[in-house]
Amino acid sequence: MNNLWNDINLRVFTSNLLGQSDELVLHGGGNTSVKSKVDGEEILFVKGSGWDLVSIKAEGFAPVKMETLLDMARLKELSDTDMVSGQKAAMIDKSAPNPSVEAILHALIPFKVVDHTHADAVVTISNSKNGIELIKKIYPDFLIVPYVMPGFILAKTIYEMTQDFDWSKCQGIILHNHGIFTFDDDAKKSYDKMIEAVSKAEDFLSENVKLDINPRPSKTYVNLDKLKVLIEHHKGHEISLHVNKSTLALFYASKENLKEFATRGVLTPEHIIRTKRVPMIIEGDMEGALFEFMGEYKKYFEEFSKDEICLNPAPNYAVIKDFGIVSFGKNEKEASIINDIVEHTMLAVLRADKLGGYQGISLKDCFEMEYWELEQAKLKKIT
Numbered sequence: 591m592n593n594l595w596n597d598i599n600l601r602v603f604t605s606n607l608l609g610q611s612d613e614l615v616l617h618g619g620g621n622t623s624v625k626s627k628v629d630g631e632e633i634l635f636v637k638g639s640g641w642d643l644v645s646i647k648a649e650g651f652a653p654v655k656m657e658t659l660l661d662m663a664r665l666k667e668l669s670d671t672d673m674v675s676g677q678k679a680a681m682i683d684k685s686a687p688n689p690s691v692e693a694i695l696h697a698l699i700p701f702k703v704v705d706h707t708h709a710d711a712v713v714t715i716s717n718s719k720n721g722i723e724l725i726k727k728i729y730p731d732f733l734i735v736p737y738v739m740p741g742f743i744l745a746k747t748i749y750e751m752t753q754d755f756d757w758s759k760c761q762g763i764i765l766h767n768h769g770i771f772t773f774d775d776d777a778k779k780s781y782d783k784m785i786e787a788v789s790k791a792e793d794f795l796s797e798n799v800k801l802d803i804n805p806r807p808s809k810t811y812v813n814l815d816k817l818k819v820l821i822e823h824h825k826g827h828e829i830s831l832h833v834n835k836s837t838l839a840l841f842y843a844s845k846e847n848l849k850e851f852a853t854r855g856v857l858t859p860e861h862i863i864r865t866k867r868v869p870m871i872i873e874g875d876m877e878g879a880l881f882e883f884m885g886e887y888k889k890y891f892e893e894f895s896k897d898e899i900c901l902n903p904a905p906n907y908a909v910i911k912d913f914g915i916v917s918f919g920k921n922e923k924e925a926s927i928i929n930d931i932v933e934h935t936m937l938a939v940l941r942a943d944k945l946g947g948y949q950g951i952s953l954k955d956c957f958e959m960e961y962w963e964l965e966q967a968k969l970k971k972i973t
């Protein structure tokens with residue numbers, strides 16, 4: 591008889607530990623799993639959507655039949671909508687949350703415990719111009735996967751890369767421009783491997799990047815009430831502003847060629863849903879800056895869209911020259927989540943610039959993430 595209580599509780603414990611560090615995951619980012627047997631059947635307990643690693647409990651894990659997940663990995667094509675409904679049908683407890691979109695990938699990794707984070711240090715190096723070469727040097731025992739869209743395409747890519755693969759020699763996986771996986775049959779060891787691997791990237795950064803965050807004091811006045819009204823008008827609902835005038839934010843906002851500097855994309859693809867690909871840049875006329883942002887957003891939509899519905903083109907945050915960062919959320923909580931993501935992005939951009947230049951995923955990859963059919967399905971239900 592397998593002791594399921596023990597598997598899940600250890601899994602909850604190390605998931606919470608990973609979630610406690612905002613340098614590993616932010617607000618719903620990352621996912622974890624454990625494989626266990628229930629009534630003789632192999633089951634993957636994987637983080638359910640809507641749960642944060644820091645506070646996840648046993649009921650936050652979705653129990654999905656391994657056999658179904660592994661069958662899915664062998665398919666040539668699978669829409670994300672079909673993947674989600676197929677996974678839901680393969681859950682042994684229908685009241686559990688929807689499994690993470692990375693469930694198939696977790697199933698493919700032949701170890702009991704799997705951890706996935708978007709560690710700042712790893713994505714900072716990965717999002718630099720020579721990122722992939724640097725990552726290969728730092729992680730010689732890891733499987734390095736070039737950027738592909740999360741979900742089925744990512745699982746399929748790893749399935750194909752690991753045919754005739756010696757997993758016993760593999761210490762983890764780096765998803766370029768996205769994050770890192772570690773795994774083991776033991777929950778503590780998988781957690782240890784994560785910390786050890788991320789520490790390698792942190793050591794590399796502290797050896798190779800010297801940042802001097804030292805802005806001039808700001809005397810810039812910004813009419814925040816006017817900004818709020820303007821953004822609310824274009825979003826069509828009330829918003830909360832989160833104003834960030836920290837040393838880091840002011841330094842970031844005081845950079846030369848601010849528009850080119852501060853619009854180089856997201857740190858990890860999931861962030862796009864919160865922050866959009868880029869901020870609005872205000873260097874004077876607020877209204878002009880907003881129209882410029884929305885015009886460029888519509889152009890980006892038209893360039894890549896097929897039959898998608900355009901999201902509201904107003905920005906989710908602004909970088910204001912010699913002032914700082916202002917985030918726009920539906921409420922205070924959302925505005926502060928956006929601010930947290932931007933805070934981590936700013937530091938990563940500044941550091942990656944010292945490694946030869948920050949470079950996030952392409953516009954096309956951003957579009958695919960932002961207009962992921964799972965997100966669009968929700969919109970289509972509303973409209």
Ligand SMILES: [Zn+2]
Pocket residue numbers: 620621706707708768769860
């Ligand atoms: Zn991820």
